[in-house]
Amino acid sequence: AQxxxxxxxxxxxxxxxxxxxxxxxxxxxxxxxFWYVQYPNQGLQLLLKYTTGATLVKGINGFEAEFKKSxxxxxxxxxxxxxxxxxxxxxxxxxxxxxxxxSFGAGTTVTVRA
Amino acid sequence: xxxxxxxxATLVQPVGSPLSLECTVEGTSNPNLYWYRQAAxxxxxxxxxxxxxxxxxxxxxxxxxxxxPQDRQFILSSKKLLLSDSGFYLCAWRFEGLxxxxxxGPGTRLTVL
Numbered sequence: 003a004q005x006x007x008x009x010x011x012x013x014x015x016x017x018x019x020x021x022x023x024x025x026x027x028x029x030x031x032x033x034x035x036f037w038y039v040q041y042p043n044q045g046l047q048l049l050l051k052y053t054t055g056a057t058l059v060k061g062i063n064g065f066e067a068e069f070k071k072s073x074x075x076x077x078x079x080x081x082x083x084x085x086x087x088x089x090x091x092x093x094x095x096x097x098x099x100x101x102x103x104x105s106f107g108a109g110t111t112v113t114v115r116a
Numbered sequence: 117x118x119x120x121x122x123x124x125a126t127l128v129q130p131v132g133s134p135l136s137l138e139c140t141v142e143g144t145s146n147p148n149l150y151w152y153r154q155a156a157x158x159x160x161x162x163x164x165x166x167x168x169x170x171x172x173x174x175x176x177x178x179x180x181x182x183x184x185p186q187d188r189q190f191i192l193s194s195k196k197l198l199l200s201d202s203g204f205y206l207c208a209w210r211f212e213g214l215x216x217x218x219x220x221g222p223g224t225r226l227t228v229l
Contacts, residue, residue: 034216045122045206045220046160053216092160102215103150103175106160 004029004095008107016115021065021080023110025093028074034102035076036094037067040109046092052076063087088114118143120221122207128227135180135194137224139207142188147209149190150218151182155203166190167212202228 009024027033034053038046050061057069063086067078076093093107119142129135141147151163162175164182172182179198183191190207204225208218 036217038220043204043223043225045222046208048217048219051217096215098215103162103165104160104218108159 004033004097004100004105006093006095006105006107008091008093008110010110011108012111012113014113014115015083017085018082021078021083021087021112023078023091023093023112025067025076025078025107026074027076027093027095029095029097029099031097031099033095033097035067035069036096036104037061037065037076037078038092038094039063040090040092042089049078049091083112083114085114085116088112118209118219120207120209120219122205122221122224124224125222126225128229129197130229131199132196135192135197135201135226137192137205137207137226139190139192139221140188141190141209144188144209144211146187146212148212149184150208150210151190151192152206152208153203154206154223160206164192197228199228202226 037049052069096102166184207221
């Protein structure tokens, strides 16, 4: 069975600073990896995903993530934080062993300081 | 394009009362459908999923049930709510036959008092 660990339940960054959210996964077969963002009292919006091919994936709102198989990681970055990036971020994994159902990490809440 | 709707958006119910939450998807046929619950301070827990009309798989035993009476309609129900049923309920869909992205609805905030 697959699982996801997000390091740090809360991250605080200054506006204009680098955003780095860490995600490590476990999967016995090639995984699909996702980052979703959730604003208060809203559903989840897909930021980006990795399925196959290029390991550096670019998403919406200037975010990108790199799949590193050797490190079983899929960290999310954004070079310059904006106030509108304040939200909760979820990393998720799916694979064939679980019929491609999503397993989510516990989430990381990002606050952006002016 | 595809759209997913959930209603109601917010619900406050007394303990022991019944529950019915509805999710509908527009713009696609025979989607895979999912119900998740997000409790305060916890991650997302998959409750049920469906690959077709009348086909329901339960992930977590509890006093909730799900039904899929029509191709693009997914209903979450309970006969008697518990305090622990409070949370944010999210419906999601995925294209039939594809194994990647799930798309989420706006959610229903349920408070059981």
